[in-house]
Amino acid sequence: MPGIYNTTPSGSGKPVRHHTLVVLVENQPGVLARVAGLFARRGFNIYSLAVAPTDDDERFSRITIVVDVESSPLEQITKQLFKLINVVKISELDPADSVERELMIATVKADPSVRSQVIELVDVFKGSVIDVGFDELSIAVNGDPDKLDDVEELLRPYGIVELQRTGRVALPKLERTPPRLKSLQNRSA
Amino acid sequence: MEPNEPTNGGAALIRALELEGVEVIFGLPGGAILPVYDPIIDSSIRHVLVRHEQGAGHMAEGYAHVTGKPGVCMVTSGPAATNVVTPLADAYLDSVPMVCITGQVPYAAIGTDAFQECDTTGITMSITKHNYLVSRAEDIPRIVREAFHIATTGRPGPVLIDVPKDIVDPTNARSALDWYWPTDEEVVAGLPGYRPTTKGHPRKIKEAAEMILAAEKPVIYAGGGILKARAADALKELAELTGIPVVTTLMARGAFPDDHELCLGMPGMHGNYTAVMSFQECDLLITLGARFDDRVTGKLDEFASKAKVIHADIDPAELGKNRTPDVPIVGDARLIIEELVSNIRSMLEGGRTQADITSWRSTLSGWQEKHPLHYDQPVAGERLKPQFVLETLRDNTPSDTIVCSGVGQHQMWTSQYWHFNHPYTWVNSGGLGTMGFSVPAAIGAKVAFPDRMVWAVDGDGCFQMTAQELVTASVEKIPVKIAILNNSYLGMVRQWQEMFYEERYSEVFLSQDVPDYKMWAESMGCAGFRVDSPEEVLPTIQKANEINDRPVVIDFRTDAAEKVFPMVASGRSNSEVMVHPSQVAGIGER
Numbered sequence: 001m002p003g004i005y006n007t008t009p010s011g012s013g014k015p016v017r018h019h020t021l022v023v024l025v026e027n028q029p030g031v032l033a034r035v036a037g038l039f040a041r042r043g044f045n046i047y048s049l050a051v052a053p054t055d056d057d058e059r060f061s062r063i064t065i066v067v068d069v070e071s072s073p074l075e076q077i078t079k080q081l082f083k084l085i086n087v088v089k090i091s092e093l094d095p096a097d098s099v100e101r102e103l104m105i106a107t108v109k110a111d112p113s114v115r116s117q118v119i120e121l122v123d124v125f126k127g128s129v130i131d132v133g134f135d136e137l138s139i140a141v142n143g144d145p146d147k148l149d150d151v152e153e154l155l156r157p158y159g160i161v162e163l164q165r166t167g168r169v170a171l172p173k174l175e176r177t178p179p180r181l182k183s184l185q186n187r188s189a
Numbered sequence: 190m191e192p193n194e195p196t197n198g199g200a201a202l203i204r205a206l207e208l209e210g211v212e213v214i215f216g217l218p219g220g221a222i223l224p225v226y227d228p229i230i231d232s233s234i235r236h237v238l239v240r241h242e243q244g245a246g247h248m249a250e251g252y253a254h255v256t257g258k259p260g261v262c263m264v265t266s267g268p269a270a271t272n273v274v275t276p277l278a279d280a281y282l283d284s285v286p287m288v289c290i291t292g293q294v295p296y297a298a299i300g301t302d303a304f305q306e307c308d309t310t311g312i313t314m315s316i317t318k319h320n321y322l323v324s325r326a327e328d329i330p331r332i333v334r335e336a337f338h339i340a341t342t343g344r345p346g347p348v349l350i351d352v353p354k355d356i357v358d359p360t361n362a363r364s365a366l367d368w369y370w371p372t373d374e375e376v377v378a379g380l381p382g383y384r385p386t387t388k389g390h391p392r393k394i395k396e397a398a399e400m401i402l403a404a405e406k407p408v409i410y411a412g413g414g415i416l417k418a419r420a421a422d423a424l425k426e427l428a429e430l431t432g433i434p435v436v437t438t439l440m441a442r443g444a445f446p447d448d449h450e451l452c453l454g455m456p457g458m459h460g461n462y463t464a465v466m467s468f469q470e471c472d473l474l475i476t477l478g479a480r481f482d483d484r485v486t487g488k489l490d491e492f493a494s495k496a497k498v499i500h501a502d503i504d505p506a507e508l509g510k511n512r513t514p515d516v517p518i519v520g521d522a523r524l525i526i527e528e529l530v531s532n533i534r535s536m537l538e539g540g541r542t543q544a545d546i547t548s549w550r551s552t553l554s555g556w557q558e559k560h561p562l563h564y565d566q567p568v569a570g571e572r573l574k575p576q577f578v579l580e581t582l583r584d585n586t587p588s589d590t591i592v593c594s595g596v597g598q599h600q601m602w603t604s605q606y607w608h609f610n611h612p613y614t615w616v617n618s619g620g621l622g623t624m625g626f627s628v629p630a631a632i633g634a635k636v637a638f639p640d641r642m643v644w645a646v647d648g649d650g651c652f653q654m655t656a657q658e659l660v661t662a663s664v665e666k667i668p669v670k671i672a673i674l675n676n677s678y679l680g681m682v683r684q685w686q687e688m689f690y691e692e693r694y695s696e697v698f699l700s701q702d703v704p705d706y707k708m709w710a711e712s713m714g715c716a717g718f719r720v721d722s723p724e725e726v727l728p729t730i731q732k733a734n735e736i737n738d739r740p741v742v743i744d745f746r747t748d749a750a751e752k753v754f755p756m757v758a759s760g761r762s763n764s765e766v767m768v769h770p771s772q773v774a775g776i777g778e779r
Contacts, residue, residue, distance in 0.1 A: 026382060029322070030310060037314055079506035085319040085339060088382040 050167030109159030198326035199357035205333035219265025221292030246276020251633025267305030282620025318346030343385030389520035404473035413440030414478015420523035443609035462560035491762035595651030625654030663714030710742035
């Protein structure tokens with residue numbers, strides 16, 4: 001499924017706006033079902049999902065959800081999400097103002113005649129070979145979703161046997177202006 | 190029970206309910222919940238044994254509606270849990286505080302399709318404010334405290350606690366715990382994701398106060414949140430301070446007295462003409478604890494299209510859900526209204542004047558004169574007019590009578606024709622529209638206030654859904670009174686088929702003579718009456734009012750052709766409200 005993330009899906013013609021919600025929840029049984037249920041009940045498809053504990057005592061988990069909806073229903077669903085007792089915090093990340101990472105692992109056809117080409121390609125994308133078979137290689141690459149789309153596209157001609165991508169995780173982009181300069185800018189504005 | 194005293198999950202559960210101040214549990218025992226029923230024998234809590242678990246849920250709701258305290262019901266696993274699904278959904282949509290305890294198969298058996306097993310927390314996830322599957326006995330005191338906290342604060346709602354049998358069964362080692370009782374602070378600290386906003390934003394409130402003083406055609410749209418927030422007195426103060434008329438939704442009937450000169454009554458699909466049109470023509474809609482339900486707005490695009498909107502609600506998700514407000518205020522209705530009043534008062538004292546609303550007020554009273562509620566008087570020999578029965582009942586019962594209804598024509602007529610002059614005297618199923626609500630809800634209300642008169646106005650279709658709870662009422666000595674407006678039809682569906690399906694009546698006729706309601710009532714231990722003629726209406730009501738040792742059922746034989754007017758057809762604009770045919774000539778002269 002190349003290109004489902006930030007670009008126009010083939011065939012549909014209209015640009016798709018994706019939203020990333022980062023939801024901090026209490027790490028309790030059933031909490032993922034509650035969150036996912038809110039999307040399902042409104043007929044929204046979750047494209048990508050990542051869940052993991054966030055702190056040492058595992059009291060909280062962070063759920064990163066990528067969903068394709070108009071912003072107005074998303075605002076309502078965000079409010080409904082926040083009504084869930086176990087949801088502690090929600091932030092909506094704009095792809096332009098955040099850094100995003102995914103991990104892709106794949107098994108690729110690579111008989112001895114093309115093996116070095118595949119390894120070279122993986123190297124270019126700073127990936128690694130994680131398993132080697134007689135005529136197949138398993139590789140791992142991490143990076144932003146666009147980069148993984150590219151890797152996928154370039155590997156396809158060799159023959160992808162199996163491919164998995166994790167859900168996306170994201171952080172807001174950091175402040176790049178020193179605080180003193182920023183206050184000066186604000187004053188002049 | 191002392192701190193750190195060894196105990197078991199079942200005893201701890203009942204002790205926790207006692208400490209939460211529970212007076213009564215509505216329920217029905219069964220296999221998985223058996224160990225919790227044993228300590229009930231020694232408890233101070235009254236248990237009302239129902240005949241069907243749906244009844245337990247609606248009784249808990251009825252109790253909660255009239256007291257404001259959370260209603261509690263307790264049932265076993267599997268089919269019992271699925272039987273309370275309807276009341277839970279009902280309580281969720283009408284924001285009724287309720288705590289429901291369900292039995293569950295032993296923890297280790299969950300997911301094995303064990304006898305009477307169902308995924309109760311999964312099934313009820315979307316119809317409860319929150320639910321719990323208890324996994325350890327030591328969690329019980331904390332979970333019970335959290336459940337009551339969640340059910341009663343913020344926007345109230347039902348909370349379910351699913352309790353596996355092994356952790357409440359004293360013969361099982363997994364039920365052992367050392368007693369403790371969390372403090373309020375511990376409860377709050379244990380719920381980091383639950384912090385309802387109660388105090389409205391001062392700047393928004395000030396903005397709203399400015400708009401209220403500037404509006405020439407303002408109207409207050411008061412919803413069920415007024416009652417939930419115990420804000421009826423504050424609302425009256427706001428209305429009287431500003432002279433702004435008040436519309437009370439189906440869920441807010443009684444939140445503002447019907448006999449008050451500023452009361453316009455009920456809006457919406459079967460609201461009265463003036464209330465409906467006041468929304469359409471106003472320039473400021475002051476929305477307090479209401480949610481722009483489709484039954485109120487009609488076609489949303491054309492609802493109150495000339496108005497600026499102030500929307501105050503404790504649930505932030507309601508703001509902008511259906512109508513984008515000009516001034517949104519999140520918070521408790523009572524606190525917000527009190528702040529509004531004090532803002533307006535100090536602005537007036539500081540020399541600000543309020544816009545002149547006298548012309549608006551006279552427009553409204555003109556509509557009231559031209560389009561009062563109306564029904565044709567019966568022709569001799571015809572069946573009773575339901576409105577006549579209601580007026581007679583209304584005029585011959587104390588003003589603090591608690592009135593419950595089911596869902597359908599009889600519900601709309603009751604809301605229209607009753608004069609609700611006290612808050613918490615009206616109990617009905619608004620959001621979910623649950624037929625069969627009234628009999629058990631009336632029982633719950635009567636348990637809460639045994640000294641007050643409780644009348645359920647029911648339809649014959651509704652009555653047949655939950656009438657078995659009158660056995661409960663007889664046995665438990667809960668003397669509720671039931672007025673069945675019996676037109677032999679599913680009346681509201683019949684009305685739609687008559688008006689919108691070319692009088693093609695599909696599956697709406699119940700039966701002319703079966704069941705015999707008088708005999709049925711008597712067989713359930715109630716006094717039973719049947720009334721066919723207008724002359725019998727008053728004496729029979731008087732007789733019923735004097736019976737206090739058992740429930741009473743009156744079968745009023747009413748006219749099936751009678752329809753509820755006014756009516757806004759589904760999906761149409763409120764401006765296209767259909768008034769009673771006899772008033773049609775008056776339309777368009779406004």
